[in-house]
Amino acid sequence: MRICRAKHKNEVFYGVIEGDSVLRIAGGPFDKPEYEGSIYSLSDVRLLAPCEPSKIVAVGKNYSAHAAEMNEGQPEEPLLFIKPGTSVIGSGDTVIYPAISKRVDYEGELGIVIGKKCRYVKEKEFASVVLGYTCLNDVTARDIQKSVSQWTRGKGFDTFCPLGPWIETDIEPGRLNIETRLNKETRQSSNTSYMTHSPGKLIAYISRTMTLLPGDVIATGTPEGIGPMQIGDIVEVEIEGIGTLVNKITSEIMPG
Secondary structure (H helix, E strand, C coil): CEEEEEEECCEEEEEEEECCEEEEECCCCCCCCCEEEEEEEHHHCEECCCCCCCCEEEEECCEHHHHHHHCCCCCCCCEEEEECHHHEEECCCEEEECCCCCCEEECEEEEEEECCCECCCCHHHHHHHEEEEEEEECCEEHHHHHHCCCCHHHHCCCCCEEEEEEEECCCCCCCCEEEEEECCEEEEEEEHHHECCCHHHHHHHHHCCCCECCCCEEECCCCCCCEEECCCCEEEEEECCCEEEEEEEEECCCCC
């Protein structure tokens, strides 16, 4: 099942995508969908970020080849950081290149969307708390990230967490091809099987520390091939069985 969050005229709602149609559901997507009767053409709605997370829990250096290209070593346990909910945008939205940064990078990733409030999840039971999976770009102001010991500022700017285009509920996350393209040129090409820490381990590890809420997102880490983007570039993150997240990079317009 493909779950989306969409806007038609001035109404925002969740829906299920079937072919070229969006079937509107009542309320949110975290219980069994109840169709309320309205059907829209996919071309007549604007797809928004597919969920509204209270937090994005991101994982650093979760692919050994990426850890090697960063030349910073790979931690034994998952390396966690938080991206704020205000960093979330959808497919088709623009990523704002901060005027104070000299290098902004793409990082294509698999995003796990949590489906129910949970704590102390057992690794083997992780699927019971997952709504589904989406494409994610962990946009990073690399120069700012490297200037301090904490990563929040370099990764937490508004628009720095594109998600979408929807949530796919019917896939297994452990062996999916993932590709990032910059202006149609492939820059990252890997598979989720190369993760050091699996989705189940990540959920168990994170939920040992904090409560995860419906709609929260876990960014599972990026493979090798990260690199800079420039104003005007178009970046695509495609994951097998899910779809393609597309965003354009624009300059920051300062107030006043």
